[in-house]
Amino acid sequence: MLRRLTACMRRMRVDERSASGGIGADDSPLRGMLAGAAQFGEGGEQMAPELQWATQPYPARPGPRPAPRPLPRDHAVLLFPGEGSQYLGMGRQLMHIPAVKDLYDLASETVKWDVAAVCQGADAAALAARAQVCVLVTSLAALEAAREARPGLPQRARAAAGFSLGEVTALVFAGAIDLEPALRFVELRQAALAAAGAGRGGLATLWLAPAADLRALLRDAAAHAAEQGDDEPFAEVANYLYPGCKVVAGSEAALRWLEARGAGRGVRRAARVAAAGPLHCRAVRRAAPPLREALRMMEVRDPRITVVSNVDAKPYRDAKHIVRQLPLQACSPVRWEQTLHALFARPRGGGAGGEGGGGGFPQVLALGPGRALRATLKQVNAKAWDNCLQIDV
Missing domain, CATH: 3.40.366.10 (Malonyl-Coenzyme A Acyl Carrier Protein, domain 2)
Structure with missing residues (x-):
């Protein structure tokens, strides 16, 4: 399947762009709209890697007064x-x-x-x-x-x-x-x-107590899946959502173990994610x-x-x-x-x-x-x- 996808991808045609590098405005109003949407800098200045609103804690050395910047x-x-x-x-x-x-x-x-x-x-x-x-x-x-x-x-x-x-x-x-x-x-x-990911497991969201040892949980879930004969036993974090909430990708037996045994190991709640297979793992x-x-x-x-x-x-x-x-x-x-x-x-x-x-x-x-x-x-x-x-x- 992946070989066919790669072959199809090789035939992908990428439209030629204008010399400006943006989306041209000649074919559709949307093209001009998106070209304008991409240009946010004042006077075409290049954005610095760090966030622009992150100010310095100390004033810079005196010099020419800079142009006013938006707050x-x-x-x-x-x-x-x-x-x-x-x-x-x-x-x-x-x-x-x-x-x-x-x-x-x-x-x-x-x-x-x-x-x-x-x-x-x-x-x-x-x-x-x-x-x-x-x-x-x-x-x-x-x-x-x-x-x-x-x-x-x-x-x-x-x-x-x-x-x-x-x-x-x-x-x-x-x-x-x-x-x-x-x-x-x-x-x-x-x-x-x-x-x-076809046939390789799925995803589950875990809500965790502060004392939960997630690393040990995932290790034990993968070990159980291996004992149960999963072809490729695994359990790992797929999404770090917020403190106390993670999405876990795992083989089927590993996810079942987390659902059944997690409550005694600091898992407050577990819920399967509607997905055809594991992702981000x-x-x-x-x-x-x-x-x-x-x-x-x-x-x-x-x-x-x-x-x-x-x-x-x-x-x-x-x-x-x-x-x-x-x-x-x-x-x-x-x-x-x-x-x-x-x-x-x-x-x-x-x-x-x-x-x-x-x-x-x-x-x-x-x-x-x-x-x-x-x-x-x-x-x-x-x-x-x-x-x-x-x-x-």
Whole structure:
């Protein structure tokens, strides 16, 4: 299956871009819209790797007075959801926005199936089978709704992150990847992950007591799975959501053991995740090579704003870093808790509320289907949650 995916991927056609490197505005109004959405710097300045609202605790040496800079409260941070956030009917309430209709039309033309019909129809199985394209497109549609609800705010974005698939959406917004190849890439991503994980287990969310020894739990679950004869026994963290809540990928016997025996080992609750197989773990590492080859065939640029990677909770440095790390992101744990800490980190001596911190706190936009990202944000950073606006779709 992966060999066929790789062969199909080799035939992927990446459209030629204009000399400016952006999405041209000649074919669709959406192209111009996305080209404008990617340019957030004042006067075309390059964003520094660190977050722009992170002020220094001590004044710099006297020198020429710098141009006025927006205060942190005038900046924005964007969060994009991943696969699993989709629901039937998403995007329907945004179709009155012309740019949203253009977006769904362009996406449908690119992938050769009706994206809006799948998102807004009644076939849950069809939506699940094509979830990654649908979530990416609907998240960008939410961006257009944000432009109407809060004019100018998305253009003031200085950082972005996405949960799993949402990281690709963040890179599209940041101008690192164009929309059309991104759509083909996430189609390949979903197919490659499904092929790599087929029959190899699943996912379960664990809510843990403070005293729970997660490392020992996972070790014992994997040992039990080996005793039960699992072909590839394993149990490992797939998502770090927030303190006391993790998603675990494991072989079937390992997950059953965690559900049955976890209560006596500090697991307050365990719930299976609706997924065709394990994700973000070593069991699906075979998905990485075709994704890496696909990225090498695409035009990838340096991101124009900070995009924090799920792999290590650090910003992507440049285009080469994206090509190297984004394929690994599909088979590495999603360090979402750590990613959120990195997004809102401030140097020592710089308070979030303005005492030495430059004043205010950035506005956070949660864009796309579902409300899980905002709920998780509340568990990690209450100040950020208090400044977070959910854009419903």
